[in-house]
Amino acid sequence: MTHSDAPEGALDLPGYARVYSGKVRELYAPLDADGTPSEEVILLVASDRISAYDYVLDSVIPDKGRVLTQLSLWWFEQFASLVPDHVLSTDVPAEVEGRAILVRRLPMLPVECIGRAYLTGSGLAEYRERGSVCGVELPEGLTEASPFPEPIFTPTTKAPLGEHDQPMTYAQVEAEIGPELAAAARDMTTRILALGNEIAAERGILIADTKVEFGVRDGGLVLADEVLTPDSSRFWRAAEHEVGRPQTSYDKQYVRDWLTSPESGWDRGSGEAPPALPQDVVDATRATYVTAYEAITGRSFD
Incomplete structure:
Protein backbone atom coordinates (compact mmCIF):
# COMPACT_ATOMS: atom_id res chain seq x y z
CA MET A 1 0.00 0.00 0.00
CA ARG A 105 3.73 -11.24 14.72
CA LEU A 106 1.58 -14.38 14.57
CA PRO A 107 -0.39 -16.47 12.11
CA MET A 108 -4.02 -15.65 12.91
CA LEU A 109 -6.97 -18.01 13.02
CA PRO A 110 -9.06 -17.52 9.83
CA VAL A 111 -12.23 -17.56 11.94
CA GLU A 112 -14.08 -14.80 13.81
CA CYS A 113 -14.40 -16.14 17.36
CA ILE A 114 -17.64 -14.75 18.74
CA GLY A 115 -19.05 -15.47 22.18
CA ARG A 116 -22.56 -14.58 23.31
CA ALA A 117 -23.84 -14.41 26.89
CA TYR A 118 -27.26 -12.80 26.25
CA LEU A 119 -29.91 -13.09 23.57
CA THR A 120 -29.99 -10.04 21.31
CA GLY A 121 -29.31 -8.78 17.81
CA SER A 122 -29.31 -11.25 14.94
CA GLY A 123 -29.40 -14.13 17.42
CA LEU A 124 -32.84 -13.06 18.66
CA ALA A 125 -34.42 -13.37 15.20
CA GLU A 126 -32.98 -16.87 14.69
CA TYR A 127 -34.04 -17.96 18.17
CA ARG A 128 -37.63 -16.85 17.57
CA GLU A 129 -37.68 -18.83 14.33
CA ARG A 130 -35.74 -21.96 15.28
CA GLY A 131 -35.03 -21.98 19.01
CA SER A 132 -31.30 -21.71 18.36
CA VAL A 133 -28.54 -19.13 17.80
CA CYS A 134 -26.03 -19.94 15.06
CA GLY A 135 -27.17 -23.54 15.30
CA VAL A 136 -26.69 -23.75 19.09
CA GLU A 137 -29.89 -25.09 20.66
CA LEU A 138 -31.13 -22.99 23.60
CA PRO A 139 -33.81 -23.39 26.30
CA GLU A 140 -37.39 -22.38 25.57
CA GLY A 141 -38.87 -19.16 26.91
CA LEU A 142 -35.97 -16.75 26.24
CA THR A 143 -36.58 -13.25 24.92
CA GLU A 144 -34.71 -10.01 24.21
CA ALA A 145 -31.76 -9.60 26.66
CA SER A 146 -32.28 -12.97 28.37
CA PRO A 147 -29.03 -14.42 29.77
CA PHE A 148 -27.93 -17.80 28.46
CA PRO A 149 -27.24 -20.57 30.99
CA GLU A 150 -23.59 -20.19 29.93
CA PRO A 151 -21.82 -18.32 27.11
CA ILE A 152 -22.07 -19.91 23.67
CA PHE A 153 -19.61 -19.95 20.75
CA THR A 154 -21.04 -18.58 17.48
CA PRO A 155 -18.17 -18.29 14.97
CA THR A 156 -18.31 -16.59 11.58
CA THR A 157 -16.11 -16.30 8.53
CA LYS A 158 -13.65 -13.43 8.20
CA ALA A 159 -15.02 -11.52 5.22
CA PRO A 160 -13.00 -8.92 3.27
CA LEU A 161 -13.75 -5.25 3.99
CA GLY A 162 -17.18 -4.32 2.68
CA GLU A 163 -18.52 -7.87 2.72
CA HIS A 164 -20.55 -9.59 5.43
CA ASP A 165 -19.16 -12.27 7.74
CA GLN A 166 -21.14 -15.47 7.36
CA PRO A 167 -22.13 -17.80 10.24
CA MET A 168 -20.11 -21.00 10.53
CA THR A 169 -21.12 -24.29 12.08
CA TYR A 170 -18.73 -25.82 14.58
CA ALA A 171 -18.09 -28.61 12.06
CA GLN A 172 -17.00 -25.98 9.52
CA VAL A 173 -14.59 -24.48 12.07
CA GLU A 174 -13.13 -27.94 12.70
CA ALA A 175 -12.70 -28.44 8.96
CA GLU A 176 -11.01 -25.02 8.65
CA ILE A 177 -8.52 -25.18 11.53
CA GLY A 178 -8.65 -28.75 12.84
CA PRO A 179 -10.52 -30.23 15.82
CA GLU A 180 -7.89 -29.38 18.47
CA LEU A 181 -7.65 -25.67 17.60
CA ALA A 182 -11.41 -25.48 17.10
CA ALA A 183 -12.06 -26.83 20.59
CA ALA A 184 -9.43 -24.53 22.07
CA ALA A 185 -10.90 -21.48 20.30
CA ARG A 186 -14.44 -22.36 21.41
CA ASP A 187 -13.47 -22.97 25.02
CA MET A 188 -11.21 -19.93 25.33
CA THR A 189 -13.73 -17.57 23.70
CA THR A 190 -16.46 -18.55 26.15
CA ARG A 191 -14.08 -18.53 29.14
CA ILE A 192 -12.91 -15.01 28.28
CA LEU A 193 -16.52 -13.82 28.02
CA ALA A 194 -17.53 -15.54 31.27
CA LEU A 195 -14.58 -14.16 33.26
CA GLY A 196 -14.98 -10.76 31.60
CA ASN A 197 -18.59 -10.66 32.74
CA GLU A 198 -17.64 -11.59 36.30
CA ILE A 199 -15.22 -8.66 36.39
CA ALA A 200 -17.38 -6.15 34.49
CA ALA A 201 -20.61 -6.91 36.39
CA GLU A 202 -18.94 -5.74 39.60
CA ARG A 203 -18.32 -2.44 37.78
CA GLY A 204 -21.86 -2.00 36.51
CA ILE A 205 -21.48 -3.42 32.99
CA LEU A 206 -22.85 -6.57 31.36
CA ILE A 207 -21.06 -7.91 28.27
CA ALA A 208 -23.77 -9.29 26.00
CA ASP A 209 -21.41 -10.60 23.34
CA THR A 210 -17.89 -10.14 22.04
CA LYS A 211 -15.48 -11.00 19.27
CA VAL A 212 -11.96 -12.12 20.13
CA GLU A 213 -8.96 -12.74 17.88
CA PHE A 214 -6.45 -15.52 18.35
CA GLY A 215 -3.03 -16.11 16.88
CA VAL A 216 -1.16 -19.39 17.07
CA ARG A 217 2.26 -19.93 18.63
CA ASP A 218 3.88 -23.32 19.36
CA GLY A 219 0.57 -24.99 18.60
CA GLY A 220 -1.37 -23.03 21.22
CA LEU A 221 -3.64 -19.99 21.16
CA VAL A 222 -2.43 -16.45 21.81
CA LEU A 223 -4.94 -13.67 22.52
CA ALA A 224 -4.38 -10.89 19.98
CA ASP A 225 -5.70 -7.64 18.51
CA GLU A 226 -8.15 -6.10 21.00
CA VAL A 227 -10.22 -7.65 23.76
CA LEU A 228 -13.54 -6.68 25.40
CA THR A 229 -13.69 -3.13 24.02
CA PRO A 230 -16.73 -1.09 22.94
CA ASP A 231 -15.75 -1.88 19.32
CA SER A 232 -15.53 -5.65 19.71
CA SER A 233 -18.28 -6.12 22.30
CA ARG A 234 -21.80 -5.14 23.25
CA PHE A 235 -21.74 -3.48 26.70
CA TRP A 236 -24.95 -2.93 28.66
CA ARG A 237 -25.57 -0.93 31.84
CA ALA A 238 -26.20 -3.55 34.52
CA ALA A 239 -28.43 -1.32 36.64
CA GLU A 240 -30.79 -0.82 33.69
CA HIS A 241 -30.85 -4.42 32.45
CA GLU A 242 -34.41 -5.60 31.95
CA VAL A 243 -35.33 -8.74 30.04
CA GLY A 244 -37.83 -8.22 27.22
CA ARG A 245 -36.64 -4.92 25.80
CA PRO A 246 -33.58 -3.39 24.06
CA GLN A 247 -30.82 -2.32 26.47
CA THR A 248 -28.89 0.91 27.04
CA SER A 249 -25.44 0.43 25.54
CA TYR A 250 -21.89 1.63 26.26
CA ASP A 251 -20.72 0.86 22.72
CA LYS A 252 -21.17 2.00 19.12
CA GLN A 253 -24.86 1.10 19.11
CA TYR A 254 -25.38 4.87 19.40
CA VAL A 255 -23.81 5.24 15.94
CA ARG A 256 -25.82 2.35 14.47
CA ASP A 257 -29.07 3.80 15.86
CA TRP A 258 -28.41 7.21 14.30
CA LEU A 259 -27.47 5.72 10.93
CA THR A 260 -30.74 3.77 10.77
CA SER A 261 -32.86 6.71 12.00
CA PRO A 262 -34.80 8.99 9.64
CA GLU A 263 -32.46 11.84 10.66
CA SER A 264 -29.51 10.28 8.79
CA GLY A 265 -31.43 9.91 5.54
CA TRP A 266 -29.47 6.72 4.80
CA ASP A 267 -31.02 3.54 3.45
CA ARG A 268 -29.00 0.60 4.73
CA GLY A 269 -30.09 -1.50 1.75
CA SER A 270 -29.14 1.10 -0.86
CA GLY A 271 -25.56 -0.06 -1.35
CA GLU A 272 -24.39 3.52 -0.79
CA ALA A 273 -21.93 4.48 1.95
CA PRO A 274 -23.41 6.03 5.11
CA PRO A 275 -23.24 9.79 5.68
CA ALA A 276 -20.80 11.49 8.05
CA LEU A 277 -21.92 11.70 11.67
CA PRO A 278 -23.16 15.02 13.09
CA GLN A 279 -21.03 16.55 15.82
CA ASP A 280 -23.46 15.70 18.62
CA VAL A 281 -23.31 12.00 17.68
CA VAL A 282 -19.50 12.15 17.52
CA ASP A 283 -19.35 13.79 20.97
CA ALA A 284 -21.83 11.36 22.51
CA THR A 285 -19.99 8.36 21.05
CA ARG A 286 -16.67 9.57 22.45
CA ALA A 287 -18.28 10.09 25.86
CA THR A 288 -19.74 6.58 25.73
CA TYR A 289 -16.36 5.00 24.97
CA VAL A 290 -14.63 6.98 27.73
CA THR A 291 -17.38 6.11 30.23
CA ALA A 292 -16.98 2.41 29.44
CA TYR A 293 -13.21 2.63 29.93
CA GLU A 294 -13.52 4.44 33.26
CA ALA A 295 -16.27 2.15 34.58
CA ILE A 296 -14.39 -1.05 33.78
CA THR A 297 -10.85 -0.02 34.75
CA GLY A 298 -11.68 2.34 37.62
CA ARG A 299 -9.18 4.77 36.13
CA SER A 300 -9.69 8.33 34.92
CA PHE A 301 -9.20 8.53 31.15
CA ASP A 302 -8.22 12.19 30.96
Missing part, protein backbone atom coordinates in the same frame (compact mmCIF):
# COMPACT_ATOMS: atom_id res chain seq x y z
CA THR A 2 1.36 3.40 -0.96
CA HIS A 3 1.00 6.62 0.94
CA SER A 4 -1.42 7.93 -1.67
CA ASP A 5 -4.03 5.27 -0.84
CA ALA A 6 -3.52 5.46 2.92
CA PRO A 7 -6.76 5.71 4.88
CA GLU A 8 -7.73 8.61 7.13
CA GLY A 9 -5.41 8.78 10.13
CA ALA A 10 -2.59 6.69 8.66
CA LEU A 11 0.92 7.98 9.32
CA ASP A 12 4.38 7.74 7.84
CA LEU A 13 6.48 6.56 10.81
CA PRO A 14 10.27 6.80 10.44
CA GLY A 15 11.83 3.38 10.98
CA TYR A 16 8.59 1.53 10.20
CA ALA A 17 6.96 0.20 7.06
CA ARG A 18 3.16 0.20 6.90
CA VAL A 19 2.09 -3.30 5.93
CA TYR A 20 -1.68 -3.31 6.39
CA SER A 21 -4.66 -1.02 6.93
CA GLY A 22 -7.85 -2.47 8.39
CA LYS A 23 -11.19 -0.92 9.24
CA VAL A 24 -9.81 0.86 12.29
CA ARG A 25 -6.20 -0.36 12.67
CA GLU A 26 -2.83 0.15 10.99
CA LEU A 27 -0.03 -2.40 11.13
CA TYR A 28 3.59 -1.28 10.80
CA ALA A 29 6.68 -3.47 10.74
CA PRO A 30 9.85 -2.12 12.40
CA LEU A 31 12.70 -1.90 9.90
CA ASP A 32 15.74 -4.05 10.63
CA ALA A 33 19.27 -2.64 10.36
CA ASP A 34 19.36 -3.47 6.65
CA GLY A 35 16.03 -1.72 6.06
CA THR A 36 13.89 -4.84 5.70
CA PRO A 37 10.59 -5.08 7.64
CA SER A 38 10.69 -7.30 10.72
CA GLU A 39 9.12 -10.74 10.40
CA GLU A 40 8.79 -11.08 14.18
CA VAL A 41 7.31 -7.82 15.49
CA ILE A 42 4.40 -5.59 14.47
CA LEU A 43 3.37 -2.12 15.66
CA LEU A 44 -0.41 -2.27 16.11
CA VAL A 45 -1.92 1.22 15.89
CA ALA A 46 -5.57 1.90 16.71
CA SER A 47 -6.97 4.82 14.71
CA ASP A 48 -9.94 7.01 15.61
CA ARG A 49 -11.88 5.68 12.61
CA ILE A 50 -15.20 3.96 13.29
CA SER A 51 -17.01 1.33 11.29
CA ALA A 52 -20.66 0.30 11.21
CA TYR A 53 -22.64 -2.06 9.00
CA ASP A 54 -19.43 -3.09 7.20
CA TYR A 55 -18.60 0.50 6.22
CA VAL A 56 -15.79 2.70 7.53
CA LEU A 57 -17.46 6.04 8.22
CA ASP A 58 -16.11 9.39 7.05
CA SER A 59 -16.23 10.61 10.67
CA VAL A 60 -13.63 9.94 13.35
CA ILE A 61 -14.25 9.64 17.10
CA PRO A 62 -11.59 11.60 19.03
CA ASP A 63 -9.53 9.46 21.46
CA LYS A 64 -11.21 6.25 20.33
CA GLY A 65 -7.85 4.66 19.44
CA ARG A 66 -6.50 5.43 22.89
CA VAL A 67 -9.58 4.00 24.60
CA LEU A 68 -9.40 0.72 22.64
CA THR A 69 -5.66 0.32 23.21
CA GLN A 70 -5.63 1.17 26.92
CA LEU A 71 -8.74 -0.90 27.69
CA SER A 72 -7.29 -3.89 25.80
CA LEU A 73 -4.06 -3.62 27.78
CA TRP A 74 -6.05 -3.62 31.01
CA TRP A 75 -7.95 -6.73 29.96
CA PHE A 76 -4.78 -8.51 28.83
CA GLU A 77 -3.54 -8.11 32.41
CA GLN A 78 -6.77 -9.59 33.80
CA PHE A 79 -6.48 -12.65 31.54
CA ALA A 80 -2.73 -13.19 32.01
CA SER A 81 -3.22 -16.45 33.91
CA LEU A 82 -5.88 -17.67 31.48
CA VAL A 83 -4.23 -17.24 28.08
CA PRO A 84 -0.97 -15.73 26.74
CA ASP A 85 -1.28 -12.53 24.71
CA HIS A 86 0.69 -10.94 21.90
CA VAL A 87 1.88 -7.80 23.72
CA LEU A 88 5.64 -7.18 23.72
CA SER A 89 5.98 -3.49 24.65
CA THR A 90 4.16 -0.17 24.99
CA ASP A 91 7.38 1.72 24.12
CA VAL A 92 6.16 3.14 20.80
CA PRO A 93 6.85 6.22 18.62
CA ALA A 94 5.62 9.49 20.11
CA GLU A 95 3.26 10.06 17.17
CA VAL A 96 1.16 7.06 18.24
CA GLU A 97 1.78 7.03 21.99
CA GLY A 98 -1.19 5.72 23.96
CA ARG A 99 -2.90 4.15 20.96
CA ALA A 100 -0.27 1.66 19.82
CA ILE A 101 1.54 -1.42 21.11
CA LEU A 102 4.38 -3.54 19.83
CA VAL A 103 3.14 -7.10 19.46
CA ARG A 104 4.40 -10.49 18.38
